[in-house]
Amino acid sequence: MYKVIALVILCASTFAAKHQCNHRSALIILKRPTYDFSVKLLDRVTQANDGHFVYSPISTWLQLLTLAEGAHGQTLKEIWNVTKHHRLKCFRRKWRAILNRVDKDLKSVSKRRGFMIIDKLMNVKKTYVAEVERLRSLQVLLLDFNYPVTAADIANKQVESATNGVIADAFTPYDFNSTVLLMADTSYYKSSWKIPFNTAYTRSEPFYSEFGTNVGEVYMMNRLDYFNYTEIPLIGAKVLEMACGSDGKVSMLFFLPTSGSIRDLFYSLQRVRLMSIFNKFKSSNITLISVKIPRFKITTDIDSIPELLYDMGVKRVFHPDLANLRGISDYKVYASLMAQVSDIEVNEEGVEATTIADFLISNEVTKEFTANRPFAFLLVDKKTEVILFSGMYSVPSKY
């Protein structure tokens, strides 16, 4: 009898230990659903933007989670079904704290700021605003939607100052017309390599389409060095890692297709984990590679996020009659607009200008990674495997 009780207690306590709400378990539990959501969404963003864009999938994940905090019933179930966020608030808070930490580490080169703008006549619940503020996911603005011009003006000023002027005019007065809840996310990233490219080797070179047609010119950056590099037949691409910042926490992964179209990349990435790519790097050692990547800047403004999410199964929250956001307001509230403006700038610059890499003299037969045709990139935090920014480049310009 006592043995049975002891066994039950033992089982119960190991269960509790396994599911204790702390940073470590939150990371283990939420890493994978966040990645799955991100690549599924990126696949849809790719198709909607013709293979040339920058997007921050983690921002959309957080937008949905913010809505989830105020959602009930089927509306909540649909969001949960797609984000697989944790049902316990404690885990969600821990995960958010981890992500805030990542943002903080990146603050000199990146800024991400989300806004939820609600008509102040909707009597938004104070408990909801308090929870959102506690998560520090985004800023809640309560504005008078009866004056759309003023509302747009106030919102735009907030966005502009939050992004240090990088993003202006995110909203138009039209966005505030006959709606009650808008969400907008703004973010930018400016590359800062661990080892900079030497500008002396940057030159104008042709850029080709996936079919080999010359479609324009780019300023091609050059570097010969040892990199983490691998080929992954499962996704039909070769992958190169370039370390960002001095501490090695964040890297940019570049993908060039070896077979098939770059547009299928995010679909294929659903079959692998970032961890398996990093493990492959480890097992193949660093490789001497001649790298050519264009200097570029992309700004993408996407307001069709509800359509993309609808396609993934999140429907009710965007529906005027079916949305159940009782946690936000007792009035009928639904998300009428969900938008994201992202901006990325990639050039030769590094953390320290003094450590400019020079061409190594080498007799080794070197591999090449020449991004003179459509390629994709992921900016990832290596520990959390969170995709901070991602995008594709296929429309050349001399930036």
Ligand SMILES: *[C@@H]1O[C@H](CO)[C@@H](O)[C@H](O)[C@H]1NC(C)=O
């Ligand atoms: C959850 O997802 C599954 C499979 O994708 C689907 O069959 C189910 O209807 C979804 N449930 C809700 C409430 O959306």
Ligand SMILES: *[C@@H]1O[C@H](CO)[C@@H](O)[C@H](O)[C@H]1NC(C)=O
């Ligand atoms: C808002 O909508 C109404 C009617 O649909 C229209 O007359 C008005 O011009 C719109 N206002 C703005 C600022 O777009």
Ligand SMILES: *[C@@H]1O[C@H](CO)[C@@H](O)[C@H](O)[C@H]1NC(C)=O
């Ligand atoms: C290669 O990857 C390993 C493991 O992630 C890392 O420690 C190392 O710094 C990377 N090397 C380069 C050159 O990026």
Ligand SMILES: *[C@@H]1O[C@H](CO)[C@@H](O)[C@H](O)[C@H]1NC(C)=O
């Ligand atoms: C990895 O590559 C470096 C540079 O080529 C070489 O010095 C080292 O021995 C290699 N290590 C292994 C385990 O192959």
